[in-house]
Amino acid sequence: MTGPTVPADRLTALESVWGMPFGRQPGVAALDRGASSTLRGAVERAVLPALRRPPCVVSFSGGRDSSTVLAVATAVARREGLPDPVPYSHRFPGVPDSHEDDWQELVVGHLGLSEWERPRWTDELDVLGPHARTVLLRDGVLPPFNGHLHEPVFAAAHGGSVLTGIGGDELFSQVSRYPVVRVLARRAPLRPRALPHLLFSALAPRGVRARRVAHRLPLEFGWVRPAALARLRRELAQDSATEPLRWDVAARSWMWTGRILHVPRLAKERMAAAHDAVVVHPFATPEVLRAAAAAWGPAGPRGRAGELLRSFGDLLPREVFTRETKAGFNGAFWAGAGARFARRWTGVGVDTDLVDPEALRAQWSGPDPDLHSITLLQQAWLAQEGPAPLGR
Incomplete structure (x- = not known):
């Protein structure tokens, strides 16, 4: 599907039509079962090398994942006698959907951080604005299309490090066949009417499930030729159908080996290297995935807010973890x-x-x-x- 000649941080031609990678990353093996710590301990260890390479800049939107990374990094830095991390927050005054100022102020104020980068942008971070063009001319087309938002972050961290909340969406997501998992884990009652659907999800051969997924995929890309769209639909469905039923197995063998995790990670590393910086995504490290698999088991997380509260609830106000709103940045990209x-x-x-x-x-x-x-x-x-x- 991906082809042996595709560089590890690039998209295939078909992936470019979709805009993101999918399928398995060649050469990446599934993780073993070993887990030597709690989820909290694994995240703390993930941020420590970045803190030891100051300035340690945290890409901080104010959302739950980046807020958690900033809070963990601050706690570890103070425990280890290292400089505080520096939050970096893009501000787009002309894009109302992007405004997270109140949440950001709440988090930074609670943590007592004195240094905070808050640049204000108009059209500079457009998909073909100056920062995007810099990356395109220097590195070529790197996924995702909005990766250039980190170009000024890496510049601010020159010679140091950057922490992000990337990987949180995958880490705190259930497997696609979660209704089956809920019943098997006794998180939901078995309803007779739902039994045929549950049995199909649990027992149907992979090829049969792939055909059903392909039929239901909402792909309406009028600019894609019909044959290419059919191929894209088929390959996305086949990838989805390989997801294991057990969440812990999926975390180690499906999430970790997925191109959706590795291709953007490698792209960010290329961008950071241009500024003599390293970048770490704590929620997307092997140790964190192993710890989550061991802690959450076959049924996986019971929801993002609940798991964040259980592991990190002492670090930030409860409302930071339980919020349901999320910022939107489309207006900044198409400016x-x-x-x-x-x-x-x-x-x-x-x-x-x-x-x-x-x-x-x-x-x-x-x-x-x-x-x-x-x-x-x-x-x-x-x-x-x-x-x-x-x-x-």
């Missing part, structure tokens, strides 16, 4: 430069066997294009207005 390029695009830089250039142009002409198409926009810009660096 001018991308739309201007789309209007002058000549049609180069995309695989016309996979996409229809005119339908793609129409997608980019709207005020809020589908974000799945933006990787193709960046490829087109690099092809038309690059050149891309050789040997990267």
